[in-house]
Amino acid sequence: MVLTKDYSLNGLMQFLDLKTLDIEICDVTLRDGEQTPGVVFTREEKTDIASELDAIGVEIIESGFPVVSQTEKEIVKEIASMGLNAKTCCLARSRVSDVEAAIECDVDFVSIFIAMSELHLKHKYHKSYEEMFGLAMEAVQYAKDHGLGVRFAAEDGSRTDIETLKRAFLAAEEYKVDYVSIADTIGILNPSTTYYLVKEIKKIVKTPVCIHCHDDMGMATANTLAAAEAGAKQLHTTVNGIGERAGNASLEEVLVALRVQYDIDRYDTRKLTGLSKKVERYSGIKPGVTKAVIGEHAFSHESGIHVCAILEEPRTYELFSPEMVGGQRRLIVGKHTGIKALKGIVRSMGYDLSQEALCTLIEKVKNSAETKYGISSTRLEEMIKEVKGT
Numbered sequence: 510m511v512l513t514k515d516y517s518l519n520g521l522m523q524f525l526d527l528k529t530l531d532i533e534i535c536d537v538t539l540r541d542g543e544q545t546p547g548v549v550f551t552r553e554e555k556t557d558i559a560s561e562l563d564a565i566g567v568e569i570i571e572s573g574f575p576v577v578s579q580t581e582k583e584i585v586k587e588i589a590s591m592g593l594n595a596k597t598c599c600l601a602r603s604r605v606s607d608v609e610a611a612i613e614c615d616v617d618f619v620s621i622f623i624a625m626s627e628l629h630l631k632h633k634y635h636k637s638y639e640e641m642f643g644l645a646m647e648a649v650q651y652a653k654d655h656g657l658g659v660r661f662a663a664e665d666g667s668r669t670d671i672e673t674l675k676r677a678f679l680a681a682e683e684y685k686v687d688y689v690s691i692a693d694t695i696g697i698l699n700p701s702t703t704y705y706l707v708k709e710i711k712k713i714v715k716t717p718v719c720i721h722c723h724d725d726m727g728m729a730t731a732n733t734l735a736a737a738e739a740g741a742k743q744l745h746t747t748v749n750g751i752g753e754r755a756g757n758a759s760l761e762e763v764l765v766a767l768r769v770q771y772d773i774d775r776y777d778t779r780k781l782t783g784l785s786k787k788v789e790r791y792s793g794i795k796p797g798v799t800k801a802v803i804g805e806h807a808f809s810h811e812s813g814i815h816v817c818a819i820l821e822e823p824r825t826y827e828l829f830s831p832e833m834v835g836g837q838r839r840l841i842v843g844k845h846t847g848i849k850a851l852k853g854i855v856r857s858m859g860y861d862l863s864q865e866a867l868c869t870l871i872e873k874v875k876n877s878a879e880t881k882y883g884i885s886s887t888r889l890e891e892m893i894k895e896v897k898g899t
């Protein structure tokens with residue numbers, strides 16, 4: 510195994526026939542992320558998140574869906590005028606009136622979407638593919654005539670007959686769309702089918718392909734990376750993976766994977782934990798404690814065997830350093846603590862205990878009812894003093 514400064518390299522990557530990924534990130538926290546039930550970002554919160562995403566180096570920020578409300582439209586416009594390095598983008602249905610709203614916001618790109626799966630055509634639009642596609646191209650033409658970049662997005666693309674999808678993307682190319690987008694709207698894909706789907710589309714379209722993955726089976730990040738391996742250019746993410754239902758591919762997971770597996774290190778990953786905390790506060794949604802990269806326990810260790818090795822070399826039990834993502838390592842004292850770990854922790858607190866005292870302390874720790882809820886450093890200090898006293 511090869512070790513670099515911040516992380517361990519997955520040595521098996523060298524056996525895959527992979528080209529360097531040519532990707533960009535379009536973060537959709539402010540649009541799909543805000544579609545999480547109950548989430549509303551204020552103007553200040555949205556502009557703050559946009560600035561943070563920009564500082565990380567995200568290339569495109571999808572800032573909202575202007576026809577949702579007048580305030581939403583104003584915020585999309587405000588973000589477009591912030592002078593960010595990132596390009597800004599917003600969503601529009603296949604309606605000229607939605608595109609007009611996008612034009613008024615001065616965004617760089619508009620994502621014009623339609624679903625072309627039989628389910629959606631029949632039960633949502635009650636229209637034929639031809640009718641819906643015609644409306645979509647009318648909206649695309651309108652956007653193009655007004656100088657907007659266009660992403661033509663196939664909502665429910667993963668449940669759309671693949672020949673229909675190819676036909677639509679090929680026809681959309683005639684309208685000079687800048688991207689075609691495959692949305693796995695209900696999270697049905699797995700990494701193998703994502704790879705296949707993107708490869709098939711890439712065989713017939715020259716336009717860059719985007720991938721938008723939902724996490725209904727917990728595969729959104731893996732699918733996003735599989736799409737990138739198959740040649741998808743634009744990867745969609747949200748901070749903390751928030752979004753419709755089970756959410757989207759999470760920004761922090763995708764950026765860390767790009768860095769430690771695919772050697773793409775242009776994003777400032779040190780800002781990820783700070784941004785995650787902000788989005789947690791603004792959205793009211795706390796990520797699970799074991800969530801990769803930003804979860805409270807992403808760098809917490811209690812097991813004696815792990816901690817005794819970590820005290821000598823953290824990479825024994827950490828894929829990447831907490832510093833790489835702006836996080837912090839925490840050594841927890843509890844039922845699973847071992848003597849060497851306890852000795853190290855006690856020392857780091859400024860105490861030196863004999864082996865006998867350490868044995869007494871560890872018995873105290875392991876048998877304390879408090880281990881169930883975690884022993885705080887204050888409580889541990891009290892226990893150390895008790896042991897020293899005896």
Ligand SMILES: CC(=O)SCCNC(=O)CCNC(=O)[C@H](O)C(C)(C)COP(=O)(O)OP(=O)(O)OC[C@H]1O[C@@H](n2cnc3c(N)ncnc32)[C@H](O)[C@@H]1OP(=O)(O)O
Pocket residue numbers: 541544574576577578601602603604622623624633634664694753
């Ligand atoms: C997969 C995705 O994430 S898609 C984005 C989902 N996001 C949202 O829905 C944002 C929040 N939504 C809203 O605020 C509202 O639903 C609005 C403003 C978008 C529309 O509101 P309303 O005018 O009240 O319409 P309502 O929500 O009842 O119905 C949606 C309409 O849009 C139509 N529609 C949906 N998608 C598209 C599309 N891609 N192109 C054209 N029309 C569409 C539906 O068929 C329906 O049409 P109908 O009114 O003729 O039946």
Ligand SMILES: O=C(O)CCC(=O)C(=O)O
Pocket residue numbers: 541620622662663664665690691692693694721723
């Ligand atoms: O592909 C896109 O740009 C948006 C589609 C979307 O949000 C979805 O289908 O979940």
